[in-house]
Amino acid sequence: MLKTRHRPEGTTEFIIEWIIRLCGISAILFVFGIFFFVFREGASFFFGGLDLTEFLTSSEWFPSSVSNKRYGVFALMVGTFSVTALAMVIAVPFGIGAAIFVSEFCSPKLKETVKIVIELLAAIPSVVWGFIGLTIMNELIIDIFDAPIGLTVLNGGLILALMSVPIIVSIGEDALKAVPDSFREAAVALGATRWQVVYRALLPAAKNGLLAAALLGVARAVGETMAVLMATGHSVQIPTGPLDSVRTLTATIAAELGEAPVNSDHYQVLFIIGVLLFSINFIVNLSADMIVKGVRGKD
Amino acid sequence: MSYRSLFKKCLIGSFAVALCLFQAACGGSSDNGSTPNKDIIQNAGSDTMVNLAQAWAESYAGVAPTVSVEVSGGGSGTGVAALINGTVDIANTSRQMKPEELERAKQNTGQQPIEFIVGFDALAVYVHKDNPLEEITIAQLADIYGEKGTLDKWSALGIDHKACESGEIIRISRQSNSGTYHYFRETLLGDTQDFKLGSRDLHGSKDVVELVERTPCAIGYSGMGYMTEHVKALRVAVKSGDTAYPPTLETSLNKTYPIARPLYIYSLGEPTGATKTYLDWVMSAEGQKIVEDNGYVPVQKDSEPENEATGD
Numbered sequence: 001m002l003k004t005r006h007r008p009e010g011t012t013e014f015i016i017e018w019i020i021r022l023c024g025i026s027a028i029l030f031v032f033g034i035f036f037f038v039f040r041e042g043a044s045f046f047f048g049g050l051d052l053t054e055f056l057t058s059s060e061w062f063p064s065s066v067s068n069k070r071y072g073v074f075a076l077m078v079g080t081f082s083v084t085a086l087a088m089v090i091a092v093p094f095g096i097g098a099a100i101f102v103s104e105f106c107s108p109k110l111k112e113t114v115k116i117v118i119e120l121l122a123a124i125p126s127v128v129w130g131f132i133g134l135t136i137m138n139e140l141i142i143d144i145f146d147a148p149i150g151l152t153v154l155n156g157g158l159i160l161a162l163m164s165v166p167i168i169v170s171i172g173e174d175a176l177k178a179v180p181d182s183f184r185e186a187a188v189a190l191g192a193t194r195w196q197v198v199y200r201a202l203l204p205a206a207k208n209g210l211l212a213a214a215l216l217g218v219a220r221a222v223g224e225t226m227a228v229l230m231a232t233g234h235s236v237q238i239p240t241g242p243l244d245s246v247r248t249l250t251a252t253i254a255a256e257l258g259e260a261p262v263n264s265d266h267y268q269v270l271f272i273i274g275v276l277l278f279s280i281n282f283i284v285n286l287s288a289d290m291i292v293k294g295v296r297g298k299d
Numbered sequence: 300m301s302y303r304s305l306f307k308k309c310l311i312g313s314f315a316v317a318l319c320l321f322q323a324a325c326g327g328s329s330d331n332g333s334t335p336n337k338d339i340i341q342n343a344g345s346d347t348m349v350n351l352a353q354a355w356a357e358s359y360a361g362v363a364p365t366v367s368v369e370v371s372g373g374g375s376g377t378g379v380a381a382l383i384n385g386t387v388d389i390a391n392t393s394r395q396m397k398p399e400e401l402e403r404a405k406q407n408t409g410q411q412p413i414e415f416i417v418g419f420d421a422l423a424v425y426v427h428k429d430n431p432l433e434e435i436t437i438a439q440l441a442d443i444y445g446e447k448g449t450l451d452k453w454s455a456l457g458i459d460h461k462a463c464e465s466g467e468i469i470r471i472s473r474q475s476n477s478g479t480y481h482y483f484r485e486t487l488l489g490d491t492q493d494f495k496l497g498s499r500d501l502h503g504s505k506d507v508v509e510l511v512e513r514t515p516c517a518i519g520y521s522g523m524g525y526m527t528e529h530v531k532a533l534r535v536a537v538k539s540g541d542t543a544y545p546p547t548l549e550t551s552l553n554k555t556y557p558i559a560r561p562l563y564i565y566s567l568g569e570p571t572g573a574t575k576t577y578l579d580w581v582m583s584a585e586g587q588k589i590v591e592d593n594g595y596v597p598v599q600k601d602s603e604p605e606n607e608a609t610g611d
Contacts, residue, residue: 059496060496061496062475062493062496063475064475064480064481065493066490066491067490067491067492067493068493075496134506134509134510135509135513138510138513138514139513142513142514142515146464146465147465148463148464148465148467148469148514148515148516149469149499149514149516149517150513150514151499151510229502230502230506233499234474234499234500234501234502235496235497235498235499235500236496236497236500237496237497245497245499247500255474255500255502256474256475258373258374258376258377258380260376261376261379261380261400262380262383262384
């Protein structure tokens with residue numbers, strides 16, 4: 001009796017265990033699957049026809065020229081990096097500062113409000129950010145800086161900064177929360193002021209977590225598409241300052257993929273750009289992961 | 300025990316759902332003659348024409364309530380791609396389909412795309428309303444937009460554009476695969492030259508006008524249907540010394556305005572059934588009235604043979 005009851009339950013458990021295992025494995029499969037399919041779309045042009053040095057170093061992007069097609073993404077890469085760099089220069093100090101304030105200085109009641117508002121910032125769809133960039137920020141930048149046009153690195157950078165601040169704040173706050181209270185108590189016992197507690201005890205202890213927060217912010221900014229498509233002016237050129245228009249890798253894919261004839265060279269190049277973006281984000285995420293692991297290793 | 304009963308319940312539940320679906324699917328196919336099915340016409344393509352196509356679809360809902368026309372934009376290339384893949388019934392394009400696209404559509408779907416000219420569009424050249432410039436020539440436009448062009452200051456056009464402090468001409472263009480982009484490049488530069496890099500390439504006809512409206516130094520091109528009172532559409536001449544004409548219904552029809560083009564709808568094979576009725580209605584007086592209401596030029600059925608006759 002006992003045996004007959006036991007066996008089916010063992011089977012059920014076995015099945016459930018496998019279902020859960022499959023869920024875990026599927027995540028890995030999906031990542032590799034996506035990478036494989038994206039690469040496969042561009043593979044035949046990647047191995048036959050594409051001049052990789054020209055692709056990476058030339059800034060001549062003429063994918064639909066009738067007489068002389070040229071595929072150089074250097075200007076697009078510079079565009080992506082310049083906008084991301086500016087966004088991080090703004091977002092990291094603000095984000096980390098906000099994380100410190102939320103986790104160390106504010107009252108529990110204020111903390112709830114601040115956190116909700118910051119999360120609300122993350123809930124704004126990117127196309128709405130883009131719209132703000134295209135209309136309000138464009139005019140503001142023209143008025144304030146006397147620029148001929150407001151769709152610039154500065155515009156895109158500010159918007160991306162606002163978009164990545166929520167990530168930096170929430171991950172940064174977690175990192176600070178993970179620092180044991182004994183650190184704070186010990187510092188206070190030694191006569192440290194609140195500010196000294198933060199920057200002599202907490203920041204060094206949470207250093208890696210905060211760096212990971214910043215890197216995830218970078219990944220967010222590199223991958224963002226719609227907002228930069230609308231706010232940066234979408235112009236293929238190497239910027240000489242924050243008031244120049246640029247075009248990013250992501251925006252190029254978004255703008256051109258829909259209309260590139262399937263399997264044409266242009267279509268395949270866009271997928272190769274996808275692979276390039278995937279690699280950039282993979283490296284950024286991997287370093288963030290390894291840094292976080294560094295935290296755990298030490299503790 | 301609880302595991303088992305849960306498992307059983309799940310099993311029974313999913314069987315029941317599957318049975319229901321099965322029954323519904325079979326039942327649906329057996330008596331679909333008696334239920335009034337709504338005909339759906341899938342329609343995608345040109346961004347220039349998306350407002351027009353939507354206006355058609357909305358009015359057509361009043362004419363034939365049993366037919367629903369589903370419109371999406373994305374660009375002429377998107378429409379053509381969808382037609383080739385057979386995912387739409389009709390595609391709107393602001394350029395003609397290329398021979399290789401026609402070939403691919405035939406290979407893929409076994410049907411020859413049929414072309415209909417459903418209206419005309421003049422491509423207006425827009426500047427900020429404070430810009431004193433009134434007219435421009437095709438050669439000047441080529442010099443501003445072209446790869447080999449050198450015109451980059453408003454002063455070089457002989458005007459004093461006070462609202463634009465830097466004096467720089469900010470070129471606004473379209474993403475490189477839009478039908479509008481192709482038509483404009485071909486008209487200005489032919490097939491041998493490209494646009495100069497560094498123009499702001501926007502993703503929609505409306506965006507171009509909106510950006511010009513907010514940017515004193517800007518120049519841009521877009522369908523004349525997107526004209527607003529906050530921007531100025533320049534008069535365009537072929538070369539200096541010629542008379543410049545504004546983009547209007549009249550000048551596009553008598554072909555004095557140099558950058559006007561036909562707007563197309565393509566269907567897969569000779570249209571039949573609901574699609575045929577819809578296209579007939581689009582070409583009717585009622586459908587063409589909507590073309591005019593949206594700022595485009597209707598097809599004048601009587602005037603076309605006349606033009607040909609006078610041309611001989």
